[in-house]
Amino acid sequence: MKTTGTNPDLEILFEDNHLLAVCKPAGVLSQEDRTGDPDILTLGKEYLKKEYKKPGNVFLGLLHRLDKPVSGVMILAKTSKSAARISEQIRQRSIKKSYLAVVQGDPQDFNYLTHHLLKDETTNRVTVVNERSKGAKRAELMYQTVERKNGMALLKIKLITGRAHQIRVQLSEMNLPILGDKKYGSNGIHNIALHAHEIEFSHPTLKKTISIEAIPPLGEPWSFFKM
Numbered sequence: 001m002k003t004t005g006t007n008p009d010l011e012i013l014f015e016d017n018h019l020l021a022v023c024k025p026a027g028v029l030s031q032e033d034r035t036g037d038p039d040i041l042t043l044g045k046e047y048l049k050k051e052y053k054k055p056g057n058v059f060l061g062l063l064h065r066l067d068k069p070v071s072g073v074m075i076l077a078k079t080s081k082s083a084a085r086i087s088e089q090i091r092q093r094s095i096k097k098s099y100l101a102v103v104q105g106d107p108q109d110f111n112y113l114t115h116h117l118l119k120d121e122t123t124n125r126v127t128v129v130n131e132r133s134k135g136a137k138r139a140e141l142m143y144q145t146v147e148r149k150n151g152m153a154l155l156k157i158k159l160i161t162g163r164a165h166q167i168r169v170q171l172s173e174m175n176l177p178i179l180g181d182k183k184y185g186s187n188g189i190h191n192i193a194l195h196a197h198e199i200e201f202s203h204p205t206l207k208k209t210i211s212i213e214a215i216p217p218l219g220e221p222w223s224f225f226k227m
Contacts, residue, residue: 010040010047013073014212018082018204020044020060021075023214026191030065030074037068044076063087067165069180072099072196073214077204085204090162096200099157099167100146102193102221103176104186107145107153113170114140117163125183126165128173139163139170147225152179154225156197167194179221193221 014021022040024030029039041062048058060076061083077083089095116136118129129136140160147154153176157167168184171177177185179193186192200211216222 010043011214012047013214014075014210018077018079019075019086020048020078021073021199021212024066024071024074024196026069026071026217029068031062040074041076048078064090064162066196067168067192067194069192070194070196071214071217073199073212074196075199075201075212082204086201089201093161094202096198097159097162097196098198099159100195100197100216100222100227101155101157101167101171102179102225103153103155103171104151104179105153105176106148106151107143107155107174107176109145110143111174112140112142113174114138115170115173117166117169119164126163126169128169137161137163139166141167141170143171149224152221152224154227168192190221191217195222 011023013023022044024040029037031041032039041060044060045058048054048060059080060078063075063077063083063086066072066074077086115128116131117126117139118133118136119126138161142158143155145153146156168178168181172184179186180190181192195216196214198211198213200209203210216227
């Protein structure tokens with residue numbers, strides 16, 4: 001990933017007249033906030049203006065988010081029609097998302113996790129609660145252990161629901177904190193080792209299945225494993 005000034009350039013994974021898919025670097029926001037730090041939506045708009053010499057504002061719809069420290073594939077809508085159709089797939093849970101994570105501990109070869117989560121908006125922290133707790137939301141995922149090494153493991157994770165901090169909290173609850181995730185129990189010195197690896201969906205106009213992958217970042221801890 002190249003950088004220009006303080007803003008990273010976009011790594012384009014897929015683009016047509018309807019969609020733009022990019023690889024979000026760790027540390028970049030999905031959407032602008034009060035910090036003024038670089039964000040994918042603004043960078044995407046700047047890319048479209050420059051690439052296609054568009055004056056004024058351009059439309060680009062944010063369809064889903066990744067936490068700031070998380071890297072990986074994101075899809076953005078270039079038209080309102082595609083935004084509506086992809087958003088409907090998200091509501092219907094027909095979009096398939098898989099992640100890679102490096103965790104501390106010794107996970108099972110395969111596991112299905114279900115918890116009820118509650119987010120504290122004041123602290124931006126999510127906890128596991130009783131299913132009867134007010135505001136609790138059911139969270140489900142499956143994981144497969146790909147490789148183990150030196151007290152760590154590489155997991156491939158399939159999301160069933162899409163809750164805030166879901167993967168981070170559910171794995172931490174199982175004593176498998178993601179390496180580098182200090183908010184949820186890791187003492188690692190690396191950036192959080194969670195990467196949105198693949199997304200699969202129905203193209204909003206072509207009605208064919210599209211699968212887009214993003215390669216994990218270079219360097220540790222990803223370089224410890226064979227991928």
